[in-house]
Amino acid sequence: MSSANIQEIFRSIQGEGLYSGVPAIFVRFSECNLRCGYCDTKRSWRKTKHCLYQPVEFSRRQVRVPNDISAEDCADMIFWLAPQGLVSFTGGEPLLQAKYIAEVIKLLGTKYTYLIETNGTLPQALKYLPEQKNIVYSVDLKNQKFVSFYKAIPKKSQKYIKIVLEKDLDITNILAMLKSLRVASATNPLFLQPIDNKLDKKQLQKWMYILDKSGYKYRITPQIHKSLRLK
Numbered sequence: 001m002s003s004a005n006i007q008e009i010f011r012s013i014q015g016e017g018l019y020s021g022v023p024a025i026f027v028r029f030s031e032c033n034l035r036c037g038y039c040d041t042k043r044s045w046r047k048t049k050h051c052l053y054q055p056v057e058f059s060r061r062q063v064r065v066p067n068d069i070s071a072e073d074c075a076d077m078i079f080w081l082a083p084q085g086l087v088s089f090t091g092g093e094p095l096l097q098a099k100y101i102a103e104v105i106k107l108l109g110t111k112y113t114y115l116i117e118t119n120g121t122l123p124q125a126l127k128y129l130p131e132q133k134n135i136v137y138s139v140d141l142k143n144q145k146f147v148s149f150y151k152a153i154p155k156k157s158q159k160y161i162k163i164v165l166e167k168d169l170d171i172t173n174i175l176a177m178l179k180s181l182r183v184a185s186a187t188n189p190l191f192l193q194p195i196d197n198k199l200d201k202k203q204l205q206k207w208m209y210i211l212d213k214s215g216y217k218y219r220i221t222p223q224i225h226k227s228l229r230l231k
């Protein structure tokens with residue numbers, strides 16, 4: 001069994017994307033291969049001595065568990081929070097720990113849906129994950145590596161695309177990538193996410209015009225955990 005440096009494990013409400021509003025257990029891994037300026041989890045870029053485990057959702061009580069955490073212990077902590085439901089592997093970049101995630105999934109079995117919130121830049125990591133229907137990839141569209149990543153997602157797994165509405169978003173380039181993959185937005189919904197729930201309406205108007213013209217269906221979704229003041 002392998003081990004991993006984990007920032008925190010807790011239960012809250014999924015705040016983004018397809019599962020927005022669904023109760024979820026979050027496993028936040030340390031370290032990321034990118035350095036996005038708008039990142040709201042910069043503290044996760046570095047390893048940490050202790051994983052903060054919140055044994056009861058929304059409570060202030062936290063247990064400091066020394067890092068690194070074995071896959072077995074991680075699976076146990078998830079199970080004690082809820083014996084079924086949604087598990088969100090997040091970060092940092094969770095796919096830096098792809099082998100470890102595969103071990104945790106194997107230990108926990110089929111009672112959970114596993115959401116992997118990835119920046120979509122590590123296609124080589126996907127070979128470690130099993131081909132299962134209950135694994136869902138929330139893929140950020142950040143750069144050109146998205147194309148090879150999206151192609152490498154196991155066929156049985158589900159996936160959707162998240163686009164963070166940065167000021168300098170190159171929507172034309174994004175559309176070119178989606179078209180090259182023949183991504184149809186009816187089956188692969190596009191989630192457009194404002195940074196910190198703030199929108200520049202003029203810019204949004206421009207992006208909506210371009211997306212409408214190209215026939216893409218999309219949803220503009222705020223991060224509800226921030227509106228609800230949850231973690």
Ligand code: SF4
Nearest residue numbers: 032034036039092119
């Ligand atoms: S990929 Fe995600 S975790 Fe990594 S720096 Fe960018 S926003 Fe932060």
